[in-house]
Every structure is written in C-alpha cells, then in structure tokens.
Amino acid sequence: MLNSVKGMMLTLASTFQGLRKPVTREYPKAPTPVQPRFMGFPALTWDNDVGEPFCTGCMVCIRNCPTQCMSASMMDNPLQQEGQSHRRKIVDYFEINLNRCILCGICVEVCNFDAIVMSHEHEMSTYERNGDRVALPALLEIGQKYQRETNWIPPTVLAKAKKDAEDATKAAEEAKAETAAAVQEAD
Amino acid sequence: MVPLVAFQVLSAALFAIGLYGVMARRSAVLIVMSIELMLNAVNINLIAAASHLDGMGKWANFDGQIIAIFIITVAAAEVGLGMAIILRMYRNRSTVNVDEINLMKW
Amino acid sequence: MSWFLFIILAFFTLAGGLGVVVTRNVVHAALFLLVSLVAVAGLYLILFAEFLALVQVLIYGGAIIIVLLFAIMLTRTAEYPYISDNKQWPLAAVAAAAVGVVLGAAFLDSNIPETSPNSPAFADLANSLFTTWAIPFEVASLVLLVALIGAIIIARTGEDNR
Amino acid sequence: MAANRHAAHGAEAEEEQPDYSVLTEKGLQTLELAEELFKDFNPERGLLSDLPQVTVEAAGIADVCRLAKSDPNLGLKMLLCLSCVDYEESFQLVYFLHSLEREQTLVVKTNLPYEDPEVPSVSDVWAAAEWYEREARDLFGVTFVGNPDEAPLLLYEGFGGYPGRKSYPFYEYREF
Amino acid sequence: MPFEPSIYASNWTMVALSAIVAVVAIGGMFFANRILSSRRPSATKPSTYECGIEPARFNWYNINLRFYIFAILFLIFDVEAVFLFPWAVVFLEQRDLGNSIPFYAMVLFLGVLFFAIIYAWRKGVLEWQK
Amino acid sequence: MAEIPTNLTANPPVNAEPVEMLLNMGPQHPSTHGVFRMVLWVDGEKIVDVEPHIGYLHRGSEKLCEGEQYHQVITLFDRLDYVANFNNELVYCQAVEKLMGLEVPERAEYVRVILCELNRIASHLLYVGTIGLDAGAMTPTMFAFRGRERIQSVFEAVSGARMMHNYFRIGGIKEDLPDNFEQLIAELLPLLREDVEESDRILTFNEIFLTRLKDVGTISAEEAIDFGFTGPCLRGCGIEYDVRKAQPYSIYDRFDFDIPIGLDGDCWDRHWVRVREMYESLKIIEQALEQMPGGEVVSSLGRRLIRPPAGEVYMRAENPRGEIGVHLISNGTDRPYRLKVRPPSFCNLSAIRRLLTDSWIADSVVILGSLDIVLGEVDR
C-alpha cells in the first residue's frame, strides 16, 4: 500500500505540475524549434554571388544515395560563357523524391561543391504517393529559405576561413614567440 | 381488477409449459430451465393467493410471499447443484444430452 | 388498466416460457427465460408484492441466469446448434396440455372467497420472516451451505478427472 | 572473390599460416583443447580475426557441438550466433560458441556443398539453435536434419527461392 | 410508511416507463445511426477480428471450472442478501420489542455462510491454481 | 428417459479432453510490441502451448547490406534495433574498424560512448513505458517518454536526427559535437535523472506492479544460457555477464560502473536490472564527460571510399537488449560480402515458448514486455 500511496502522491504532484506547466508544446501554434543541425529534407543551395545554383550536376550524391531517390543531369553553364561564373557545368535538371529520402545526409557529405544541404523542412505531407517529387526550382527555393534562415555560409568557405584564422593565430603566436624570443635575446 | 383465478390459470399454463419442457427436451440445461419455469408458476400462484386472500388462522396474509422467498432460495440451491451435476456429467460424457446418459453405467 | 397490464405481462410470461421450450439455441433459451422471469416480476408488482418482484429480478434475472449461462458456456458442444427435442415430444405436449387444462379447470372451478389485492408493509413481512419463520430461515442457510459444498465437491472432482 | 574462396576452403588454398599471435593465451589454449577434443572430426585450426576457429566436417557438427558443450574444460554453454555464408560454390556455417565462465569464444565452421546442403541440427544441443537454423533454412535453403519445426520462420509459406543466396536478385524497383 | 396505492402505482409505472424510455432512446440512437452513417458493406468487413489474421478454428471455448464455482458462490451470497435487506431494516425494531431472536438468527445465518467461504477457501477454490 | 439404451460408439469419446481454444495474439495487438504474433493454446485463462511467429517485419536487411557500400550500411544498421540506433552504429563501425585495423581518435571514442549510453537510457525508458502499458498503467509511459524526448532533442542537436542518426563513421564520427553541447548535456542530466527516478518510483515498487511481475516468467540461469539470453534478461537470472566488462570494447574499461544483476530470473528482476542500468549509464556519462579530451574526431580515413581488406571479423558489443554481434566478411570490394547480425532480442525471444507455457494469458503480455524485444532486430 505504501508504495501505491507514494505513487498516487507522485501523480498528484504531477497533476499540479501539469496544471502549471505541462510539457506539451502546442504544435500548430508553437512548433518546436528545430536544432541548428537538424536534418530535414535535402535542398539545393543558391550561389548569391553569381546568381546560380552551386550544383554542377556531377552526380556524386546521386551515386551515393542509399535509396536512389535523386536524379539529375548537367549542362554547360551559360553564365560561364558570359564570364560571370567559374563553374563550367551546371545542373540542368534535378529531382529528389522526398517521399523516399531517408534523411541520412550522405548526399551532403559527399558533395564537393556545397551544393546540397539538409534543410529544416520536415512537414511535407501530401495526398499523393509521388506528391513530394521535388524538382529543381522548388529545391532551390527550399534551399534559399534555409540559407536565409540560417545565414548559411558554404562549409568549404567556413572551413577555409577557420583554417585561415587558425593559420593567422598560429602565425601570430609564432610571431609573438619570435618577438618574445627576440626580446629575450635582447635582454 | 384482475381476479385471483386469472393468475391461477396463468400459473397453470406456465406450469404446463415447464412440464412440457421437462419431458420433451433432451438437453439437461434446458430441462433445468423448464424446472425454473414450473417453480415460477408455483410462485405466481402463491403470491397471487397471498395478495388476494386474507390471512386464515395462523397464516398471515403475506405468508405466501415468505414461502415464495423460500422457494426462490431453494430454486437457487437447486440450480447451483443441478448445474454442478450437469457439468460433472459433461466432463465425463462430453454430452449434456439426457437421452444419451445411461445412469446405470456411470 | 390492470387487466391490460396483466394481459401484457401474461403474454410475455407465456411467450418467454414457450420460447424456452421450443428454441433450438440454448443461449436464446436463457434469454427467453429472462424475459419470462422479468415478466413474472411484473406480475408480482401488480399483486403489490414489490419486495418479491425485486427478489425475482435479483435472484432469477441476475444470479440464476448468469449461473445458467456459465453452465452453458462450460458445456457448449458442437451439438448445441442442433439441439432437438426427444422423440416423445408429441406425447409430452399432450400430457402437458392435459395437466394444464386440468389444473386450469380446477382453479376455475374453485370458489375461494377473495378480497381485493392488498399489500403487506415491507416491515411486517420482514418482522414475520425473522420471528415466525425464523426456523425455516436458518434451514435456508443450511440449504445454501449444502448447495455450495455440494457444488464445489461435484465440480471439483469433475475437474480432477480431466 | 579470391579471398572468399580462400576463407571457404581453408587450408588447401592457404599459403601462409595465419598469425596466431593475435590470440590471447586463453584463446590459444582453447584452440588446442578444441582440436584435441574434436580429433575424430578432422579439425582444422584457423583464425577468425582474433578468435580461435576450428573447421570440422559437416556430418559431425552435432557431435562436435555436443562435445563442446559438455566438455568441462571448454564449457561452451552458449551458442552466440549461427551464421550461414554463401560462397557461391559452397555454403559455410559458422557457429560462434561462447563460454561464460572462461569468457572465451570459439568459432566452429563447417562447409556444405552447394547442391542439397544438409547438416545435422544442433537444436537439441542448444535451444537457441532452433530459430537460427530455421532462419538459415529460410534464407539459404540449408536443410537441418532434426530441427523440430518445419514451418518457415521469417518468410511465409510459398515464398519462392532462397533470398539470402547470392544468386537471388535484388528487387528491381520501379517508380509508378 | 403506510402503504399508499397511488404512490406505489406511480413509482412502479415510473420504473416501467424508464425501461421503455431507455429502450426507445437507444433504439432512436440506432435508428439515427442507421440512416446517418455512411455504409460501405463488403464481404470481408464483417469477418471476425483476430489481430489481423483470419480467425482460426473456433473450438468452442470451454471455460475454466473456476468461473463456475465463483458463479455458485455469487448465487449463494445473492440469496443471502435477500434475507439481509429485510433484516437490516427490522432487527432493531424487534430488539426494542424485546425480541432478540432476529439478531441472533442472522448472526447464525451469517456464521453459516461465512463458514461456506472458509470452506471454499480451505478447499482452494479461491486460489485459481490448477 | 433413462431407459433408452445408448450406443456409446456413436457419441463423442467418453472422457474426451475438453478442447483448448486457440487464441491468436498479433500481429496487430497492442502489446506485442510491433508485429510479433503468437498463437496461444489456452485452457481457461491458462496458456497450454505457444507458437511464436516472427517475420512480419522481415525486411531483408542482411541481404540489402551486401548491396550497399560500407558507409551506406550504417543507415541500415540504424534501422535494425530502432530504439538503440547509436549502439548499432557503433558495433558496425567497430567491426569495420577491426577489419581494417583502424585507430579511432580518442575524442570520437568518448563521444560515441556518451551517445551510446544516452541511447541505452532512451531505450530502457521506452521499455519502462511499454511494460507500464502492458501492465495497464499509462502514466509511467508518459513520464518515461518525457525523458526520451529530452534525450532525443540532444541527439538532434548532435546528429541532426532524432532517431536515425547516421552519425558514427568508420574511423570516427561525422563531425564534432556542437558548440553548445556541454550546456545541453548539463541541462539534460539532472532532468533525465529526475525522469528516470519518477518512472522508477511510480512503477518499480508499486504493489500491484510487483505482484504482476514477481515470480512470473521465471527462467533459470542454465536455461537462459541455453537459449542464448544476453543483456538484462541474462543478468536478471543472476549471471554477471556484460560485454562492456567481460570483453571491454571501445573505451569502456576506463569507467567505473556496476553491473546490476537479479536473482530469480523473473520479469521483475529483468525490470529491476534495466532500471538500475539507467542509473549506471548516467554514471558512465558523467565520467565520460569529465574525462573527455579535445582533438580530432575523424580519423585519417577522411572521405575516401572504404575498401577493407579481405577477411572475416566478428565484433560484439553490449546493446540495451543484450549482446549484439556482427559477423562481417569482406572480399576487398567496397561492399560487404556477407553481414550477419546476431540480434540479442532474437535469442531472447526464442525462449518465449518456454516462458509462456503454463502461465496466465495476462502474464503473456508482461513476459513479452519484460523481454523487451524490438522486432526490427528480431526479423531484420
């Protein structure tokens, strides 16, 4: 009986707690904020500097996708001919069947061009089986939304910046050490 | 108002139905049910009498009801025991069909 | 009015009873029995025996039918859907009808001076039950005890046999 | 591919001896004990990465297992895993036996022909083996003589073919 | 309370009517359901539910005898209740009249029935073990 | 009536055994934990015999693994024991690492251990929830899932997914922990301890729960070994066997924790072992957080295509449900030649017949619950 009574007290306490502060998040009104790393459905990114997608249609991601849910083709980049872009090839057609995607993030990992990201989009219910076969424009749109929301910087750029910064600090340290040594020497 | 005799005739009819059941049915369970019908017929009679007749001699006018209570008690005991016997019979013979039960061999 | 009630209740009583003896489905028979018994409770009501009516509902409608249902479930065999009457059923029908007619005639013929229906107060009935009828009352307890013990013994030995 | 055959056919194709030094002392001891114990069944010693391994004849597998289980020195009371490998020319059954007291695992292997693979069941040695064997029967079509249950375990009645085999194709997915 | 026929009649009419009204109301519900519900009959729809498997052979279920013994126990105690109710109301009255028989009679009665429980207990029918 | 002679041969045999009822439980049944199916022969409320049926979730993972590249296989392993995803990833990655003789950076090992232990807690919390439901109590489930949800949000912060993480890599982990991880886990641990304690308090020693579980589904240690029990089910029988201690993998030998054991091998002991294990896991996490070094998390392998040398390896690890083993055969290509998983719940479940026979129908549910099976792993 004793432990039962304790259990009842516990539930009573939780009732009061529930009255004051239920843990429920009221979804449509207040959706749970997703974590920054959250992997929603994949989307393609947009190079704002040039005004074209990052993707070159190189098919690496497509070959690596464990569910084979993507397809793409590439074409010669018109902007490159105009001299605005450094990409020789550009994606012509790209499609992801988001209904099939298992959100594994492998495509993002293998892409060498920072062209694909796991966006924060996850509410994509449809009425049709293939309702979420998303083509290039829509993918770019999702990607752009993601870029806007998270102030996305291409990871390679980020990595490079980080490396630069590290190098800089290292150099600075070295320089400092040198100066220190020099100072010491001077002493 | 409904005279006593109406209840009595009704009880006679119910009794006859129960009697028919007891004689004609083969399943022991149904026979017990029929016996219940007969007991009910008796009870109707008793209570109708209790209600329509004044007490006579040492009988109070509601003694019929009290007897009916005892009859119900006995009926309950009877059902309990009877069903137990039937179950026992069923366990041994896999049937509740009275025709197929040769009591001598049991 | 009371004739009206009487006729309805009598109809249900007899129809239920007939149902019990003619239906082929045992569970339906139990249901018919229930109908008949509840109608009898109604009859007790128009006889001003309210306590008895409730006893009827409690014991017959509740307990006895449940016991019967249990027994049916315990003994349900493949034969139940085809349960039939035995071969002498016409004979039985005649005999039963004869008994019914004779009894009915006897009742019709009897000439007891009757008063209008009256009702004892519940308290009177109770007082009488525990004073005048105290001995039968004690005997009833013994009957119940014996029934219980008997049922347990019989049912249990039945179980051991399995 | 060559590597597989290598693994499958054990010593005959073996050029260099495996390096037994990866085994712990206990492991080496187990290996020797096992070889000694199974000597009636042509044991061949080997190594499964860092586990001692003995390859025996298929026909004797049940006896081997019984011995392994009952031997007080080995005390391999537990069947960890039974895996069936399709080497396209033969099947290999790999029994992972484990002893809780000695905390030591022994691998027992046996090779079966590709046609009509048949092997005595060890389900009466370890209760755990029953389901493993049924699974292997479902997926690879290996017959375990003496396994009490005939019904398929993972697949259903009427499934055609043995999907675990290499020859069984992957499903051709068509979007519709 | 003195017997008052008119009250008696209206009481029990009410009871009878309550049954009728309940049946009618439930019937009304069923009727509304009948005409308002969307129906799409199919051959397999009314098949017996058994966790998604076609029902296997249905040997009629033979219940445990325990159940029956509990039913008997219930029957016995139900009958006992029939005696208890009138007694509850009157035994004090009788005591005031100087008659203590009802009280002791009931004590005896309860004692006998309690013995029944003890008996069943000792016999192990309350245990449910096979 | 009695004088009618009976021809007994025409009747059912005398003393015919009363026929037992065949009761089908599952594949859709609220308490078969997915799509397990068992056919019970019951007599009254007693179970006379059981015929378990599995395979209602047989997805052919082992075969599919043969068709995927080594790094893609991780996604399939996530989905095997879908309640202990990190633990599954870990054992697979370790198997490949063992095959390749790869060293994993120190920090990555710590991250792996922390996540695995968190996942163990999450898995046991799910168990507490389901056993509560099986026994008929709803609130413990809610309490338990509160904790699970908290763990999952940390997982999401770390790996980007709540369940199917694909976070461990062969030779390390995908990326380093997020910057706010320390803060997150510092917030999480006290709350988690509270959740674990509450679901423990409301259930473990509740009298009704105790009577429902104690002395139910008892199995002796010998039998348990015979059936290949591992994990809490084996420890419930009083055998102290835990791969983390017996053959320490990863860095488990650096932590100080106990292996809870039971005594009788009944449902309650299994329950108790699991509940205690949650506290032990918390202990491990705390120690790991203390010891965690800095540094790289990905080995020199980088993004290269993984082609382990030909060979064979068997790797084992302690999953929440017991010992998981991976038998991996490589032929030097970029795809495994054969991958066989030793699923712990498969073995635990195979004893269901032995456990259920002669118990009550109502017990079948708690016994099954106390085995804590995950069908994804049983059927693969």
Place this chain on the structure above:
Amino acid sequence: MAEIILGPGNTPAPSLLTQATAGKVPGVITTSSEQLFGMARKSSLWMLSFGLACCAIEMISTYMAHHDFDRFGVVTWPSPRQSDVMIVAGTVVKKMAEPIKLLYEQMPDPKWVIAMGSCATNGGPYYRSYSVVMGVDHIIPVDVYVPGCPPRPEALLFGILKLQEKIMQDAKNSGR
C-alpha cells in the same frame, strides 16, 4: 504478390439520408449538416493502435506528453471496429500485407489511412528488398503520405492536419 489498387484515398460513402434527400432539400441544409458532420469526424479521429517498425516509435512519441495527440482528439483503440484512422507507421512486409488489408477491411466506414514514413510510402531504404511491399498503397488506399524516415512528430501532426483538411473538403463536396 499484392495487386495494385491505386485509390484516390477514402471518401465516406453517402448515408441513407443523403441519398434519400438528394436534390429534395435545399443545398444549404445538406451542406451545413455535412460540414457539421465533417467537423465532428475530423476532430475525433480515433486511431487503430498499430505500429510496424521504427516509425511506430515516433508515432508513440507523438502520443506522449511532449506532443500530445490527444489535443487533436486522436486516441488509440486496439480494435479496428472502433477506429477511424489507420496510421501505417513502418515497413510493410509482404507477410504483413494480408493482415493489414484485413484490418483495413474490418474498420467501419468512414475510415482513413495515413502512410507514415518513406517505407510505408514507397519502400524507403528497403526499396531493393525482396520482402518489402513498395508502399502500402499497393494494398489499401492511402489518404495522406507523411514523408520522412522517421517523420518527426511534428510532421505527423502536420499530416493529421492535412487529413483534417481533406475530411472537410470531402464534406463540402458531398454536401453539394
């Protein structure tokens, strides 16, 4: 094994009353009553408690305190007879196809189906498997597909909202 029935999802059949009064009663009344019915239906979606695989765990999470399906009036019932929605949460294996079909059949009209996760939608990661049905819509008509592997509880809630929209849409259409 499963023949292909690609349905447009489930729409409640017209009731006797609607059939009888079709065209005889002003559209306003029928429309508004149908809308009332639609509202009742959509806010009381009782679900068949039924989980197949990993997605089921996220589905259970959706029931639990953090997301609380009960807010939408969604509760589970164990028997198909009392449920309105079947959430197919997980991989539909060929062996399981028959039971799912039967359960779906046994649900009383009006009923809806939600395919949760990429497995139930089209095979997902098991698209090459020999034993997986490539999408539950091969067996039963599906109303709402919730993509994801597994979908977050929010995504499932969103799917429920979509289903509610569909129910209201159906109600509007049938009233006319």
Place this chain on the structure above:
Amino acid sequence: MQGLAPLLAVGLVDVIWMVVSLLAMFTGLSIVVLSLVWLERKALGRLQLRLGPTRTGLFGLLQPVADAIKLILKEDIIPNSSDRAIFWVAPVIVALSAFMIWVTIPATEGLVLRNLELGLFYITAFAVIGILGLVLAGWGSANKYGVLGGLRSAAQLISYEIPVIMVVVAVGMLAKSLDLRVIVAAQEQIPYVALLPLGMVVFFIAGLAEVGRTPFDIYHAESEVVGGPFVEYSGAHWSVFFLAEYINTFAIAALVVLLFLGGWSWPFDAAALAWLPSLPDIAWVGGLLSVIWFLLKVYAVIFVVFWIRGTFPRLRIDQLMAFAWKAMVPLSFYAIVITGVYLFYDWPAWTLTVMSLTGLVVVGYIVYRKMMEPARRIAEIKARQAAQVAERRASRQAS
C-alpha cells in the same frame, strides 16, 4: 381503498409527465457522460503533464460532443459469425440497467424521479442485470477476445457485487431504511464515512471493480483482450456500452456520496451561511445549492477514480478474484457484523469507527504483506549486488 383504483390512478397526464421527466433524465445523464469524458481526458492529461483535448471548442469542451456525433455517423458492423439477436440485445441490457437505477438516485431532497422505499435493494437488483449484458456481449460477438472478456467480466462483476451488497446492507442498518433520502437525512450530523470508514473503502474499491476501472479493468484490458466484450462493437452499439460505462461510473460515485459522504447535506448548517448577502429565501435556491454541493462531491469522487486510473497498473484475473473473495467479502461481512453489534448493544459511535478502522488496518496490512512478499528477495538482490561491487573494488585495488 385498495384494489383496482390505484392502478388506474396513473392517468395519461401523469404518464406524459413521467416520460418527459425520464427524457430529461436521459438528457441530463448524457450531458453528465459528456462532461465525464471531457473531465477524464483532461484530468488524465494533466496528470501526465500534457494538455488533453484543446482543439475542439474552447478547452476542448466540444471534444466529447464531436466524439458522440462521429460515433453516430459511424458504420455499425455486425460480424457475420456473431449471434445477431444477442449481439443486438446485449448493449441494450447494459444500458437499460445503467439507466434504470437512476430512477431512484436522488440529486437532492426533491430532485429525484421516484423515491422508492426499497431504493437500495432496487439498485442492487437492477445492477446485477447489467452483468448479464456484458457476458452476452462477449458471447454474442463470437470473438475469442470477446468471450474471454465476457467471462472475465462476469467473474469479476459477480465477485465484487457481493461486497457492494453487503456494505449497502450495513448502511441500511445504520439508517434503518433502504430509502436513499432517509439515508442522507440520517447523515445530517455525521456522514457515515466517519462511522464506517471500512464500508466506504470497501464500497469504493468494489465499485471501481463494478465499473471496470483501473486497476480492475481486466475484462476490457486493451493490452490483453483488446477491449474484451466490446471488441467487435462499432458505431452506435459501441457508444451505448460507452454511455452505460460512464453512467455507471457516475452512479457509483453518486452512491459513494449518498451513502457515505452525506449526500447533499452541507457540512455547516444554514446559520453558517448567514454572512452571505441575504439569499433570496426561496426553496429552489436552497435546492440548487444542495444539488451543486452534491455534484461537487460526486465529481470529486470521480476525480479520485481518474486519479487512480492514472497511477495504477492493472491486476491479474486470479489476483483480482482472490482479492474479492479473500479481502473484500470477509471485510464486508465484518462490516455487517460490527454494525449489527454496534446497533444492537447501543454502543457509542466511536466504537464503530474504531472497529472498522481496525478491520481495515488489519486486512490492509495482511494484503500489503502478501503483495510485498515476493519482494522479500529484493533485499537479497541488493545485498548480493553490494557484495559483488565490493569484491570488484577490492580486486581492482589489488591489481
């Protein structure tokens, strides 16, 4: 003036009035049921730290209404293996018994359909009929879970019916009447819970079992028999069961209040209310207040029911039956005996309280011991664990 007259005395007008009042009763009960459903979901929600229905109407108040409408709109399947007649009749019987007992349950002095002199007996008699309905439901649907559930329900309900009846008798003895109004009136001074706490506990527990609520919900346990007798019922038929179940819950709570908690009587007399700004001295205001008070008490009891549901796992059938016959029935016997002795020998009131508390404590302790008995090994486990840990520590230090 006995005879034909009284039966004719019920004129047509009376009958119409009766029907109207019965319909009002039916509606009232339906509203109560809706409120209970809402309350249950909300209370359970808060208990489990969640919200419960919020999206249908304000605070989800329309949720039960939506459920009800939807149930009516649902197809009603009659399984083809079932026994049609019984399948149809069973829910009617259950609902009938649930509804009929309300004829005589008063909400306050004047607010009762008909006050029967044998009120309590009437309630017990008709409550038994409901059991029949459940058995028949399970039987009629010819479903294995249904049969199992039906049998379980029969066994459970009949076993717990006995303590209920006995305790009711004890209360009848205290009040010297079976009339619920008299019983409430007798509690003006002290509610019977103070006199006979034992009775209240037994009645409440047995009542929980009677309506099949956790921890006694084994006959429709979802995790075992997937809904038991109701497994095959859908649409309107199922909702009738649902209705009956909630009406019964309400009835049990109401009976607890009437029999033990003093019904509608206030804990303070009218004088205590004098501070209120001069209440209009009309009868119905007082009546209304007492109805509200009564309802408050009933809902409080019902909250306890939900609270228990939110805390406990369920028992197993054998434990349940053992509990009924080994704890509840003897306790209820004991209740009758002590009440009888107390009344017969005119002992002071506190003796009854003491006696009943003693009984309660003794049996509670025995049950506790019995239930905790299997836990005897827990200490052993812990000790063993500690020993092992110590050993390991020692060995580690040694190495």
